[in-house]
Amino acid sequence: MTTLRVSSLDALHACGPSVLGEGTRVGGSADEQPEVGNLVHAALAQHVEGQEFDIHEAAVRAELSDGDEEEALELYQTGERAWAEKREAFVDPATERLAEYALRADDGTDWTLAGTMDVVSPTGANAAVFLDWKTGRLDTGHQHQGYGYAWLIWNVLGRPAECRVTGMFAYLRYRYVRTVVYDVPALEAWEHNLVHNVLPGRATYHPGSQCRWCGLRHDCPAKRQVMQGIVDEMVVSPQTKADPSYQGYLERAAQQAQAISAANPTSPDLGRLVADLLFRMRLMRVLADDTEQLVRGWLGAAGSIVLPGGTALALLPQERRSIIVDKALPILRTRLRPEQIEACSTLSLTKIKKAVVAKVQRGEKGKLAEALVRELEAVGGIEVRPYDRMEEVPADQVPALAAPQTQAPVPDPTTPAADLFG
Numbered sequence: 001m002t003t004l005r006v007s008s009l010d011a012l013h014a015c016g017p018s019v020l021g022e023g024t025r026v027g028g029s030a031d032e033q034p035e036v037g038n039l040v041h042a043a044l045a046q047h048v049e050g051q052e053f054d055i056h057e058a059a060v061r062a063e064l065s066d067g068d069e070e071e072a073l074e075l076y077q078t079g080e081r082a083w084a085e086k087r088e089a090f091v092d093p094a095t096e097r098l099a100e101y102a103l104r105a106d107d108g109t110d111w112t113l114a115g116t117m118d119v120v121s122p123t124g125a126n127a128a129v130f131l132d133w134k135t136g137r138l139d140t141g142h143q144h145q146g147y148g149y150a151w152l153i154w155n156v157l158g159r160p161a162e163c164r165v166t167g168m169f170a171y172l173r174y175r176y177v178r179t180v181v182y183d184v185p186a187l188e189a190w191e192h193n194l195v196h197n198v199l200p201g202r203a204t205y206h207p208g209s210q211c212r213w214c215g216l217r218h219d220c221p222a223k224r225q226v227m228q229g230i231v232d233e234m235v236v237s238p239q240t241k242a243d244p245s246y247q248g249y250l251e252r253a254a255q256q257a258q259a260i261s262a263a264n265p266t267s268p269d270l271g272r273l274v275a276d277l278l279f280r281m282r283l284m285r286v287l288a289d290d291t292e293q294l295v296r297g298w299l300g301a302a303g304s305i306v307l308p309g310g311t312a313l314a315l316l317p318q319e320r321r322s323i324i325v326d327k328a329l330p331i332l333r334t335r336l337r338p339e340q341i342e343a344c345s346t347l348s349l350t351k352i353k354k355a356v357v358a359k360v361q362r363g364e365k366g367k368l369a370e371a372l373v374r375e376l377e378a379v380g381g382i383e384v385r386p387y388d389r390m391e392e393v394p395a396d397q398v399p400a401l402a403a404p405q406t407q408a409p410v411p412d413p414t415t416p417a418a419d420l421f422g
C-alpha cells in the first residue's frame with residue numbers, strides 16, 4: 001500500500017511520474033521557501049489555538065535571513081487578519097489534523113490518501129470546513145488538493161449520502177481567500193476519476209508547465225524529448241534537419257552518449273556531439289536573455305499581460321535591503337554583543353583583497369594578496385567550498401576524472417494518524 005499525500009494530488013493529476021516516478025518523493029511539493037512557509041504555518045497554528053508565538057525568536061532559531069524574517073512576519077500578519085475574518089465559520093477549530101483513508105484503484109493497486117489540514121472544524125451534522133494556508137508565490141488553484149481534503153473528511157464522516165464540506169485557501173502573499181464548496185456528487189465524480197483514470201494512468205508522462213518544478217526534470221525522457229524538439233526548432237535549420245548525414249550523425253552521437261561511463265569517458269563522436277550541444281546551449285542562453293528583455297519591455301509598457309489559464313504576467317516591484325556598515329554599526333553596538341555582530345557578518349574575500357592592496361605599488365599587489373590569503377588560511381579564516389564550473393580548457397590541462405557522485409535517497413516521513421476533530 002502506497003501513501004499518497006494530498007499536497008501532491010495536483011502534481012499527480014498533471015503528470016503521474018512527477019509524483020510516483022523513480023527518484024521522486026511521494027507527496028513532495030514545490031514550495032519555493034520551505035523555511036519561511038514552515039515558520040508561518042507553525043505561527044498561525046499557535047495563533048488559531050490562542051497561544052503566544054514569538055515569530056522573531058523562531059526566525060532566529062531557524063537561521064532565517066533578515067529578508068526572510070520580514071517576509072515571514074508579513075505573511076503571518078496577513079494570516080492573522082484572514083483568520084479574524086473567517087474565524088466565525090469555524091465552530092470548533094482544530095489545527096494540523098492528519099486524516100488518512102484507504103482506496104483501491106481500478107487496476108487493483110491499494111493506496112492510502114493522507115493529508116494534514118491546517119485548520120478544520122465540524123459545522124453541523126455531516127458538514128465541515130477546512131482552511132489551508134498558502135505561503136508560496138503560485139496560485140495554481142490547488143483544485144485536487146481541495147478535493148483531497150474534502151474527500152478525506154467525507155470518508156472520516158462515514159461517507160454520508162448528504163455532506164457539505166467548505167474549503168478555504170488563504171493565499172497570504174496576495175491577501176485573498178478562495179472558498180470552494182464540495183458536495184457528495186462532486187466528491188464521487190472526483191473519486192471516480194482518481195480511481196479509474198489518474199491512478200491507473202500514473203506511468204504516463206504529461207510534459208507541461210509543471211515540468212519547471214518537477215524533481216525529475218533533469219532526467220525525464222519526456223521532458224528531454226520536448227526540449228530536443230524545441231532546440232531543433234529554434235537552432236537547426238529545416239534543410240539541416242532533412243540532411244541524411246546530419247540524421248546519421250545524431251544517431252551515432254546518441255549511441256555514443258548511451259555508452260558513456262567513467263571507464264569510457266570520451267570519443268571523437270561524443271566530443272562533436274558535446275561541442276554541438278554547447279554551441280546550442282550558449283545560443284539558447286542568448287535567446288532566452290534576449291526574449292526576457294523583449295517581454296520585460298512589453299510588460300514595462302503594458303503593466304501586465306493576461307495569459308491563457310487565468311494568470312497574468314507582471315513586473316512586481318521588489319526591494320533588496322542591505323546594511324551600510326559604517327552607518328549601522330553604532331546602532332548595532334547598542335543592541336548586540338561584538339561576537340553577535342561578528343556572527344551576523346559576511347565579508348567578501350575579493351573586496352578585502354582589493355582594500356588591502358589598494359595603496360600598494362603595482363607589481364607588489366599580487367604578492368601581498370597571496371600573503372594575506374595564506375595568513376588567513378593558516379588560521380582557518382577561509383572556508384573552501386568546492387563546486388564544479390563547466391569551462392573549456394586546453395585538453396592537456398583537464399584534471400583527473402572524478403568518480404560520479406550519487407545521492408542517498410531521502411526517506412519519506414511517516415506521521416501517526418490522529419482524530420480529525422479531536
Ligand code: SF4
Pocket residue numbers: 015016017018021205206207208210211214215216217220221222223
Ligand atoms: S519533467 Fe515534466 S513530463 Fe517529466 S515527470 Fe516531471 S512533470 Fe512529468
